[in-house]
Amino acid sequence: MNKIASSEDKTFSYIPDCSDLPVDEDADYVYICENNTIYGTKFKELPNTKGKTLVADVSSCFLSEPVDVTKYGLIYGGVQKNIGPAGVVIAIIREDLITEDVLPGTPTMLTYKTHADAGSLYNTPPAYGIYICGKVFKWLKKMGGLEVMKERNEKKAKLLYDYLDQSKLFKGTVEKKDRSLMNVPFVTGSDELDAKFVKEAKEAGLENLKGHRTVGGMRASIYNAMPYEGVEALVAFMKKFEEENL
Ligand SMILES: Cc1ncc(COP(=O)(O)O)c(C=O)c1O
Known part of the structure; x- marks a missing residue:
């Protein structure tokens, strides 16, 4: 991992300028935590990844506003803030990133392809949590989206x-x-x-x-x-x- 931007100098109280970051040519992706739950910062503009795939943890801003998913390779988040009970994670991943080309030793369970191929039913899903998420999705739609x-x-x-x-x-x-x-x-x-x-x-x-x-x-x-x-x-x-x- 290569840290290319930080606001540690001011106790993470701002989002650094991410318009011209030293993105490594060999980098597989650029990662952000889009809304920092602890420090209360939010990326209002996504970083310039210089062509690299953007991966974002959106746990604490999921469904709080519209998102252009085409700008990301992978969006993931725990549902426990805006969507439902802890125990469910939603991942939105670009199809070309669902491959068998993963780091050697990656457990089957932690490989996106495993879940994509199994229709997210590779393991026993937390059905009750997913049911509650469904209720919240319907509520969101009813509210106007x-x-x-x-x-x-x-x-x-x-x-x-x-x-x-x-x-x-x-x-x-x-x-x-x-x-x-x-x-x-x-x-x-x-x-x-x-x-x-x-x-x-x-x-x-x-x-x-x-x-x-x-x-x-x-x-x-x-x-x-x-x-x-x-x-x-x-x-x-x-x-x-x-x-x-x-
Ligand atoms: C942005 C963000 N990422 C990750 C986590 C951690 O989630 P979990 O406890 O489900 O691993 C949290 C807090 O719950 C969070 O706010």
Whole structure:
């Protein structure tokens, strides 16, 4: 593996310029994690792969907005954020990449051809999880599809980001142009106050606001299933907390 871009210098708070990366001529593919669930960044523009196949982990932005699948060789993601219960993975792979030409020693089970040839029924599938995913797909269609999900998600995220941008207590941690619609990390600047916020929010019925254990602070994950009213409730609580603690 060859790391060709990183924002580690600023704690992964932005997406590096990926318009002219040193893509190795021998590279098999260029890989991105399109929406970083932990740091709350999102590729708004795909990298210039210089002709190489693009592979993307889209676990935390799957079905949050329309996607042009023709731009990728392989898209994959766990369904556990926007689609259904943990235990199911969806892979969308270009047909010419489904081959027997895999690294020597690759287990049968980890070879895409195995699953493609068997109609995704090589092993016993997690039928219940897939059934729930089907229900969510129908719900998505009924809601108006991915264009409507995008609008809903933009409206939801804007409410929270607008509040963060004028707050004197809370601060979003990601550069504006690279902000995720799904995961919104923020901090007060004080570990003590962050902990107090998470505790009091929980008491007020606002769950799971603690940031990922590797970064601390707070993180609001506002996936498809989170209604606008949920974000309104969070912002109202944040305003109240700000008034009481500034
Ligand atoms: C973007 C992304 N990739 C991968 C994973 C890991 O998924 P799993 O725990 O199903 O391996 C997650 C989190 O669940 C994620 O957000």
